Amino acid sequence: MTLLEVKNLKKIYTTRFGGNQVHALTDVNFSVDEGEYVAIMGESGSGKTTLLNILAALDQPTSGQVMLQNKNIVTIKEKELAAFRRQNLGFVFQDFNLLDTFSIQDNIFLPLVLSGKSYNEMNARLVPLAEKLRISEILTKFPYEVSGGQKQRTAVARALITNPKLILADEPTGALDSRASDDLLRIFSQINQEGQTILMVTHSTKAASHAGRVLFIKDGTIFHQLYKGSLSNEAMYQKISETLNIIATGGGRNA
Template identity: 75%
Template sequence: MPLLDVKNVKKVYTTRFGGNHVQALSNVSFSVEQGEYVAIMGESGSGKTTLLNILASLDKPTSGELLLNEKNIASIKEGEISAFRRDNLGFVFQDFNLLDTFSIEDNIFLPLVLSGKSYGEMKKLIEPIARKLGIEEILKKFPYEVSGGQKQRAAIARALITSPQLILADEPTGALDSKATDDLLKLFSKINGGGQTILMVTHSTRAASHAGRVLFIKDGEVFHQIYKGSMSNEEMYKKISDTLTIITTGGAKLE
């Protein structure tokens, strides 16, 4: 049984006065196994951001099912959504989403505070994660006092601290320089190697080449997918680049 099972998901937006309908997702189906590292790619307007918002329970599909450990995300009641998201999903964003008035440590603690954990429990949880991510020295600093790479490590720590079933990453390397990007991608591979399931939306071929599988979204549906298998990052990079060329030049659906 897959950890995440997306079945025939469709999303149609209706304009304010109901005159026009915009179909963002037409028929998306795929599954993610426990411990997988999956990247989602596609041109702007392909539907990948809409898909991520639905997976994050920030939006609901017009039709279809999204099963996380057999629980249908789309059917969760409005009053229970925040708790479900906090307990089951971890989020890593391009712009970090850290609060400047909170220390790095307090930013990481935030989901635990919202779930009612004691300070003692939070301290026990943060110590091994801070060691693993190399951010022990910056925990008392504020976001504006640290580098972009350190901010992203703090955001990853916040995502990991609740032991989520699934980490959703939205362009996690988008605001980082080359070295910080390399460090982050190595870190994601390490975290995934420890058994954490990761689903990442990215424009970056370099970032996607580190994933175990890449899904390509085109015109609101899954156009193609590549399994990394025994390929090196360089071989995966080339395969992804070739596929993106076909997509952008309007080539036929790949087998």
């Protein structure tokens, strides 16, 4: 079943000086099914971040639709957007976006507190999640007291605790060392196998090779896509590398 459908999405920025128009997204169309794990790749300036911000309802497109379970998020009123994000979307950022004055536990609880959930319900959700993500022993610590990998697992817990329809991840391995990156990618694969839908923007070929499908964006539109199928991570890595090379050298669409 289709969870997310992006239709004819365009985004045009007008520069402050000179009034020049920048076409960040020209005509983006794709869909994501429930339970998919999709990576989006492209060179700097290709439109990846703009696309993610629109999917996260943090920016408005110039035209087009973003349908999440048949609801067009583009038309949601400003005063309703924060609640919509909490109820439907989970976010994992490169720089973690944790509050240093909050404990690990309170950082994870934050979206539920904002939704008015009781402590008993929050705790009931946290205990199995913290165990799964191996952060039970650090819940009383503060972000500045734990490692980068632990911070990112905390961010994943915060994203998952609301039971979101879709996880949006922005360069989630970008601030991690190789060991912590591998750990996070295992976690993403695990939660995807359990049914969580994930859409990840990444520069990392290794990270993208764990996804079930990779969309390549070039000049503000979808250039190509790869399906993993039965390929190993290593074989998918090679296919992604070949496609990125075609994009970088200005070749045509990869077959």
